[in-house]
Amino acid sequence: MQYKKLAFFFGAIVTLGSCSFFGDEAGDTSEIAAPDREAVPAGTTVRLLTHDSFTVSDGLFNTFTNETGIEVEVVQAGDAGELVSRALFNAGEPEADVLFGIDTTFLQRGLDGDIFRPYQSPGLESVPDELELDDQHRVTPIDVGDVCVNYWTDGVATAPTSLDDLTDPAVASSFVTQDPETSSPGFAFLLATIARYGEDGWEDYWQQLADGGVTVTSGWTEAYYGEFQAGGGDKALVTSYAGSPVAEVLFADPPVDTPPTGVLVDSCFRQVEFAGVLAGTEQPDAGALLIDFMLSETFQADIPLNMFVAPANADVPLPDSYAAHAATVEDPLILDPADIEANRSEWTQRWAEIVLR
Amino acid sequence: MDSAVGRDRAPLIGRSLRLSAGVWRRLLAAMVTAGVPVVFLTLLVIWPLIAVLVRSMAGVGASDVLEIVGRPSVRSVLAFTVWQATVSALGTLCVGLPIAHVLARYRFWGRDVIRAVVIVPFVLPTVVVAAAFGALFDRFGLELDRSVWAVLAAHIFFNVAVVVRIVGGFWARVDQRPAEVAATLGAGPFHVLRTITVRQLAPVLAGSFLLVFLFSFTSFGVIRVLGGLRRATIETEIYRFAIARQEFEVAAVLAGIQVVVVAVLAVVTARFQRRHADIGNRADRATKVTTMRQRLHLVVVCCLAIAVIGVPMAVLVEQSLTVGTGYGFGNYARLLERSPLLPVSAAQALVTSILFAIVAAAVAAVVGILASIAIERGGPTGRALEAFALLPLGVSAVTLGFGYLVGLTAFDLNRQVWLVPVAHAVIGLPFVLAAMVPALRSIDPRVREAAAVLGASPRAVRMTVDWPLVRRAIATGAGFAAAVSIGEFGATSFLARGAGSFTAPLAVFRLLSNPGQQLRGQALALCVVIGVLVAAMATLIEYRRDDGVSLL
Numbered sequence A: 001m002q003y004k005k006l007a008f009f010f011g012a013i014v015t016l017g018s019c020s021f022f023g024d025e026a027g028d029t030s031e032i033a034a035p036d037r038e039a040v041p042a043g044t045t046v047r048l049l050t051h052d053s054f055t056v057s058d059g060l061f062n063t064f065t066n067e068t069g070i071e072v073e074v075v076q077a078g079d080a081g082e083l084v085s086r087a088l089f090n091a092g093e094p095e096a097d098v099l100f101g102i103d104t105t106f107l108q109r110g111l112d113g114d115i116f117r118p119y120q121s122p123g124l125e126s127v128p129d130e131l132e133l134d135d136q137h138r139v140t141p142i143d144v145g146d147v148c149v150n151y152w153t154d155g156v157a158t159a160p161t162s163l164d165d166l167t168d169p170a171v172a173s174s175f176v177t178q179d180p181e182t183s184s185p186g187f188a189f190l191l192a193t194i195a196r197y198g199e200d201g202w203e204d205y206w207q208q209l210a211d212g213g214v215t216v217t218s219g220w221t222e223a224y225y226g227e228f229q230a231g232g233g234d235k236a237l238v239t240s241y242a243g244s245p246v247a248e249v250l251f252a253d254p255p256v257d258t259p260p261t262g263v264l265v266d267s268c269f270r271q272v273e274f275a276g277v278l279a280g281t282e283q284p285d286a287g288a289l290l291i292d293f294m295l296s297e298t299f300q301a302d303i304p305l306n307m308f309v310a311p312a313n314a315d316v317p318l319p320d321s322y323a324a325h326a327a328t329v330e331d332p333l334i335l336d337p338a339d340i341e342a343n344r345s346e347w348t349q350r351w352a353e354i355v356l357r
Numbered sequence B: 001m002d003s004a005v006g007r008d009r010a011p012l013i014g015r016s017l018r019l020s021a022g023v024w025r026r027l028l029a030a031m032v033t034a035g036v037p038v039v040f041l042t043l044l045v046i047w048p049l050i051a052v053l054v055r056s057m058a059g060v061g062a063s064d065v066l067e068i069v070g071r072p073s074v075r076s077v078l079a080f081t082v083w084q085a086t087v088s089a090l091g092t093l094c095v096g097l098p099i100a101h102v103l104a105r106y107r108f109w110g111r112d113v114i115r116a117v118v119i120v121p122f123v124l125p126t127v128v129v130a131a132a133f134g135a136l137f138d139r140f141g142l143e144l145d146r147s148v149w150a151v152l153a154a155h156i157f158f159n160v161a162v163v164v165r166i167v168g169g170f171w172a173r174v175d176q177r178p179a180e181v182a183a184t185l186g187a188g189p190f191h192v193l194r195t196i197t198v199r200q201l202a203p204v205l206a207g208s209f210l211l212v213f214l215f216s217f218t219s220f221g222v223i224r225v226l227g228g229l230r231r232a233t234i235e236t237e238i239y240r241f242a243i244a245r246q247e248f249e250v251a252a253v254l255a256g257i258q259v260v261v262v263a264v265l266a267v268v269t270a271r272f273q274r275r276h277a278d279i280g281n282r283a284d285r286a287t288k289v290t291t292m293r294q295r296l297h298l299v300v301v302c303c304l305a306i307a308v309i310g311v312p313m314a315v316l317v318e319q320s321l322t323v324g325t326g327y328g329f330g331n332y333a334r335l336l337e338r339s340p341l342l343p344v345s346a347a348q349a350l351v352t353s354i355l356f357a358i359v360a361a362a363v364a365a366v367v368g369i370l371a372s373i374a375i376e377r378g379g380p381t382g383r384a385l386e387a388f389a390l391l392p393l394g395v396s397a398v399t400l401g402f403g404y405l406v407g408l409t410a411f412d413l414n415r416q417v418w419l420v421p422v423a424h425a426v427i428g429l430p431f432v433l434a435a436m437v438p439a440l441r442s443i444d445p446r447v448r449e450a451a452a453v454l455g456a457s458p459r460a461v462r463m464t465v466d467w468p469l470v471r472r473a474i475a476t477g478a479g480f481a482a483a484v485s486i487g488e489f490g491a492t493s494f495l496a497r498g499a500g501s502f503t504a505p506l507a508v509f510r511l512l513s514n515p516g517q518q519l520r521g522q523a524l525a526l527c528v529v530i531g532v533l534v535a536a537m538a539t540l541i542e543y544r545r546d547d548g549v550s551l552l
Helices: A002-016 A060-068 A079-090 A104-112 A122-126 A161-167 A184-212 A221-228 A242-248 A285-296 A297-302 A320-323 A336-355 B002-056 B064-071 B072-105 B113-118 B126-139 B148-171 B177-184 B189-217 B222-225 B233-245 B249-274 B290-322 B330-336 B346-377 B379-388 B397-411 B419-444 B445-453 B458-487 B504-513 B517-542
Strands: A043-051 A071-076 A098-103 A141-151 A173-177 A216-219 A235-239 A261-278
Touching: A043 A079, A043 A184, A043 A285, A060 A071, A060 A285, A060 A297, A071 B113, A079 A098, A079 A104, A079 A297, A079 B233, A079 B397, A098 A104, A098 A285, A104 A184, A104 A261, A104 A336, A122 A285, A122 B233, A141 A184, A141 A285, A161 A184, A161 A261, A173 A184, A173 A221, A184 A221, A184 A235, A184 A261, A184 A336, A216 A221, A221 A235, A221 B113, A221 B126, A235 B458, A242 A261, A242 A320, A261 A285, A285 A297, B002 B249, B002 B346, B002 B379, B002 B397, B002 B419, B064 B072, B064 B249, B072 B113, B072 B148, B072 B189, B072 B233, B072 B249, B072 B290, B113 B290, B113 B517, B126 B148, B126 B222, B126 B290, B126 B445, B126 B517, B148 B189, B148 B458, B177 B189, B189 B419, B189 B445, B222 B233, B233 B249, B233 B397, B249 B379, B249 B397, B290 B330, B290 B517, B330 B517, B346 B419, B346 B458, B346 B504, B419 B458, B445 B458, B458 B504, B458 B517, B504 B517
Parallel strands: A043 A071, A043 A098, A173 A216, A173 A235
Antiparallel strands: A098 A261, A141 A235, A141 A261
């Protein structure tokens, strides 16, 4: 008899779902006008929701606090996908004021979810037009990180120079990439192949990679440190970032002058990372001021050696050690965020059918 | 006559007054023992679950739910999930029981070491263990990567401690006379095992089966890293639908299925768990190895333990000591410096982990003691507690994490640093219960009655009869709670995250998400230190000198 009560309890939890008492609240999505610094009350704290890879130098936000009187609290929410999910799940009732870390591949989903309020920062003047992917300024470009195939220099007979080189079975079999459905660089690399070979050609390309014995992992760490030679594995090529060799030098052990890895520039897919004020925030002005700060020279100059991506502000010079070891990508592969979102499911599903059979 | 009546009446009134005071006290005790765990589980499990499921299902009708449940893909995923969890749990019992048996039977050098080391895998990050497994498979030319066998092997590796420590702790104290009598009367060892020992140990066997099943049921990293990409379980599907596809309603329905499985499981195993355990009351009965046969038995089982646990860990230690082209302690020395990628040094993160583990173990022990008293008392509250306590192990970390996000933000609790170890304790609670409830049930009621007849108050009975008998079980459970806390990375990562709550596993993951040999070396060294720390903590909590000095 007692079990009936128990079953009822469990049942109640499950079925409660069908009757909703949490309404769908849409936050205010109107444009934020030029923020008035004086209007922000003293002692305001602005919350920045971002991914786990977000790193800045110690005390970087002190500059912002000194200028505006606003404190910054950083909330890290897992990887890029988890970050976007959390923001969409709480759309309209955000847990923070500003989000940083939504990239080209997820952008449209965030825009469709109405999670941002438009704001046109004066700092955008220094940002190249091609990085501004939303003409309504709901998001602001902060950095540029190209996803590229990296290779272990001592592990390849000759350095690959084009995407086509990877289809050679000898190369494909020592290449490890990530599942596009669960990994941000994995998805970017799939997009790179679609941008290069087009709707008609990319499936063929992947068929050749699959026939050649490409390895696929669930995430970046499993690929880089589980399969790639950097982690003691036996794969000589891995999907990573244009800035990865910079980190390989900065965190080398023992110290080195040249990175043990190289970048296949032909494979690079451009990922712009954006920040935006979250719809529903109670302090849009403070949020807008933080966006301004993130485009300022102070913040932008701090990006390269902490997050190993390039600043969006074209006026900010790259640190020497970054410029020396990061790949220069003149002509990256690009796709329109709306196209990406419209085809995402279909592409990843087709990919799975070809590669994971 | 009058005076006689008066004499009779006066004590009667007095007794009824005393009785009512006793009733009140018992009621109060019942309210505390049941109330504290109920409030604890409601706030940290049930309420967040309701909150997340309700929000995810907003605007979704019953027909949509039925459509999702009816999908063939959902059914095959559910079947695989239950299958692999069952096989993993049975496999863990098969590997764990011989080790538990040897630890219970024999006194030998290294007994405490095995007991300590066996818990280490429990806290190691999957990514790191997977790399160690991969290196091992390569070395022996095995093509086990990305197969269901790799998943099962990893589940056994991670969970063997549950069987060895929980079952082993009781086995040493089981009454061996029935088995000896049976053997004398000519029963073979397997017959004795089946007819006597298994029955004696049924509640702890069922309890540890349940824990391993639930761990494998909701295991995430092992499936994703070792299982191959499209080997989906309910847990990985919840993640996929919630994180990659943002189809929250599908994730919520899958989470509901998890809840139902936990409920069914709780009901099915309750029969075994409620059985009176014939254990717990006795001192450690292990003896020195004397005959050649016993020595051989010991050596064989120790080799099994070393093969299952020792070898992958040795690979990890070797990797952590690799510096450049040689060996050294450079990676360990670097733990003291702060890497620019981390908000605090790895050493500081370790300190935070230790503090959290102590709080989590203490909270889990206190709540566990109260809950197990309520469970032993039985009744609907006890049964409900027994089942609900399993929920945090049986529902996915993503679900619970989003639940914390929705449910606790309402009370502005989600940013409180102290809530992190308390949430760890929720996950440690089932371990305390699995160890403690059978111990409480094993107490012969006649001993209590005898104590009561001799004039002991209920509290005195608890302190003098119950406490010494269950002390060790609490220690075993608290040791696991500490380990769970040190290793936990899922749901609680949705809670406060800043320098003050930056734990060692977080540091490992952060270090491993950037290129650079230094970072990898540091991460591996940190894993080894975490392992040593867990072994030390679990041993310390259980430690008891012969003169009775102990933590508990």
